[in-house]
Amino acid sequence: MVDISSLLHAGYxxxxxxxxxxxxxxxxxxxxxxxxxxxxxxxxIPIPSMPNQYRxxxxxxxxxxxxxxxxxxxxxxxxxxxNDSVKDEFGTAADDPEGPVxxxxxxxxxxxxxxxxxxxxxLCEYTSHGHCGHLYPDHTIDNEASVRRLAEVAVNYAKAGxxxxxxxxxxxxxxxxxxxxxxxxxxxxxxxxMAYSAKYASALYGPFRDAACSGAKFGDRSAYQLPPxxxxxxxxxxxxxxxxxxxxxxxxxxxxxxDIIRDAKxxxxxxxxxxxxxxxxxxxLHHAAAAGVFDLKTAVLENIACLQRAGCNLILxxxxxxxxxxxx
Ligand SMILES: [Zn+2]
Numbered sequence: 001m002v003d004i005s006s007l008l009h010a011g012y013x014x015x016x017x018x019x020x021x022x023x024x025x026x027x028x029x030x031x032x033x034x035x036x037x038x039x040x041x042x043x044x045i046p047i048p049s050m051p052n053q054y055r056x057x058x059x060x061x062x063x064x065x066x067x068x069x070x071x072x073x074x075x076x077x078x079x080x081x082x083n084d085s086v087k088d089e090f091g092t093a094a095d096d097p098e099g100p101v102x103x104x105x106x107x108x109x110x111x112x113x114x115x116x117x118x119x120x121x122x123l124c125e126y127t128s129h130g131h132c133g134h135l136y137p138d139h140t141i142d143n144e145a146s147v148r149r150l151a152e153v154a155v156n157y158a159k160a161g162x163x164x165x166x167x168x169x170x171x172x173x174x175x176x177x178x179x180x181x182x183x184x185x186x187x188x189x190x191x192x193x194m195a196y197s198a199k200y201a202s203a204l205y206g207p208f209r210d211a212a213c214s215g216a217k218f219g220d221r222s223a224y225q226l227p228p229x230x231x232x233x234x235x236x237x238x239x240x241x242x243x244x245x246x247x248x249x250x251x252x253x254x255x256x257x258x259d260i261i262r263d264a265k266x267x268x269x270x271x272x273x274x275x276x277x278x279x280x281x282x283x284x285l286h287h288a289a290a291a292g293v294f295d296l297k298t299a300v301l302e303n304i305a306c307l308q309r310a311g312c313n314l315i316l317x318x319x320x321x322x323x324x325x326x327x328x
Contacts, residue, residue: 022305022308022309023308023309023311024308024309024312024313026301026304026305026308026323026327027327028071028072028073028074028323028324028327029074029075030308030312030313030314030315031073031074031075031314031315031316031317031320031323031324032074032075032076032077032116032118032274032314032315032316032317032320033068033073033075033076033077033316033317033318033320033321034076034077034079034120034276034316034317034318035056035064035076035077035078035079036053036054036055036056036079036081036211036212037055037056037057037058037061037078037079037080037081037100037101037103037104038055038056038057038081038082038100039057039080039081039082039083039086039099039100040055040057040083041057041058041059041103042057042059042060043055043056043057043060044056044057044060044064047207047210047211048210049206049207049210049211049279049283050207050208050210050211050279050282050283050318051283051286052318052321053211053282053318055081055211058100058103058104058107061104061107061108062107062111065108065111065112065115066111066112068320068321068324069112069114069115071324071325072324072327073115073320073324074114074115074116075115075116075117075118075164075314076108076115076116076117076118077118077119077120077166077316078101078104078105078117078118078119078120078162079101079120079125079211079212080094080099080100080101080104080125080126080212081100081125081211081212081213082099082100082125082126084213086099086126087126087127087128088126088127088128089127089128089129089134089135090123090127090134090149091123091124091126091127091134091149091153092126093126094121094122094123094125094126094149094153095152095153095156095157097160101119101157102156102157102160105117105119105157105160105161105162106160106161109161116163116164117161117162117163117164118162118163118164118165118166118194119154119157119162119164119165119166120166120167120168121150121153121154121157121165121166121167121168121169121178122150122167122168122169123146123149123150123153123169124169124212124214124216125212125213125214128217129216129217129218130214130215130216130217131216131219131221132146132168132169132170132171132221132224133145133146133147133149133150133169133171133224134146134149139218139219140223141171141223141224143171143172143173146169146171146174147171147172147173147174147177148177150167150169150171150174150177150178151174151177151178151180151181152181154167154178154181154182154193155178155181155182155185155187158182158185158187158191159185159187162191163190163191163192164191164192164193164194164248165178165182165191165192165193165194166193166194166195166196166250167193167195167196168196168199168252169196169224170196170199170221170224170225170226171224173244175193175195175240175241175244175245175246176244176245178193179193179244179245179246192247192248193245193246193247193248194246194247194248194249194250194274195241195244195246195248195249195250196250196252196276197234197237197238197240197241197246197249197250197251197264198226198234198235198237198238198249198250198251198252198257198260198263198264199225199226199250199251199252200225200226200227200228200234200252200253200256200257200260201220201221201222201225201226201227201228202225202228202252202253202256202278202280203280204253204256204278204279204280204281204284205253205278205279205280206279206280207279207280207282207283208278208279208280211279228256231259231260231263234251234257234260234263235260235263235267238263238264238267238268239267239268242267242268242271246271247271247272248271248272248273248274248314249264249268249271249272249273249274250273250274250275250276250316251264251273251274251275251276252275252276252278253276253277253278253280253281254275254276254277254278254281254307254312254315255277255281255303255306255307257275258306258307258310259310261273261275261307261310261311261312262310262311264311265310265311265312266311272313272314273311273312273313273314274312274313274314274315274316275307275310275312275314275315275316276316277303277304277307277315277316277317277318277319279318281303282317282318282319285299285300285303285319296322297322297326300319300322300323300326301326304317304319304323
């Protein structure tokens with residue numbers, strides 16, 4: 001005797017029924033495309049460890065972004081890639097008005113007014129030591145000085161026209177400082193704050209550091225990025241950033257941290273949750289597909305669907321150009 005509640009196939013036997021079983025539907029508006037902006041204005045430099053990704057000079061940006069906007073691109077995240085000669089101990093070049101990020105914000109907002117322009121806020125691309133904040137002489141993090149500088153940078157990106165700022169540095173208390181800075185500058189009504197709340201110290205960032213030339217020159221970031229095995233710190237960081245005024249909560253990396261994405265959805269049920277499918281995840285999927293392990297499109301769509309199932313509303317992914325073609 002079969003219990004009729006054990007009969008599941010009927011609910012998904014037909015292709016029309018299957019999407020109805022999804023927690024969330026993938027739309028083009030669920031994607032944010034991370035892009036690297038070099039200060040070599042006319043350059044378009046392939047990134048060897050990230051197939052199909054480039055360091056883009058400001059003068060090449062419009063030609064790269066226009067076809068994507070035509071396909072439905074809604075949001076980008078900018079990372080600056082300055083050359084070594086402008087780097088110093090304090091990350092002074094991060095908000096240089098002539099630097100790559102502020103130049104890119106202005107160009108994108110002028111050419112694509114509907115595009116949401118988000119800026120990563122960190123100092124590691126701009127510091128000579130490659131750490132995400134200011135350091136004491138013993139090389140430990142000077143949190144207070146770092147937070148002051150990060151808030152300044154975020155406000156300057158906002159003043160240049162950014163719609164969203166996203167601090168990835170992992171200093172304590174930076175959300176509050178940035179939110180206050182935006183408020184004091186009269187910008188809090190038109191600039192959102194996306195918190196890299198649960199950002200783990202991951203091996204999966206390797207290709208990004210290659211792309212952004214932002215590796216630490218000594219030590220590593222494990223004193224401020226979260227230990228991969230910790231769930232409690234991720235939960236505390238999410239709760240803290242909500243209380244400090246974050247508008248969107250992010251988990252990074254994505255695929256190894258699905259439980260943390262689910263925690264974020266539970267701890268911040270009234271906030272959009274973002275996940276950053278990082279450079280190492282992107283490279284793994286590409287290399288596995290190239291080695292014949294699976295079909296790239298099938299695997300990427302499954303990966304993204306699982307991020308959504310875990311609780312994501314927004315996905316930062318280098319597959320955005322392909323996904324704009326793949327999403328019906
Ligand atoms: Zn950083």
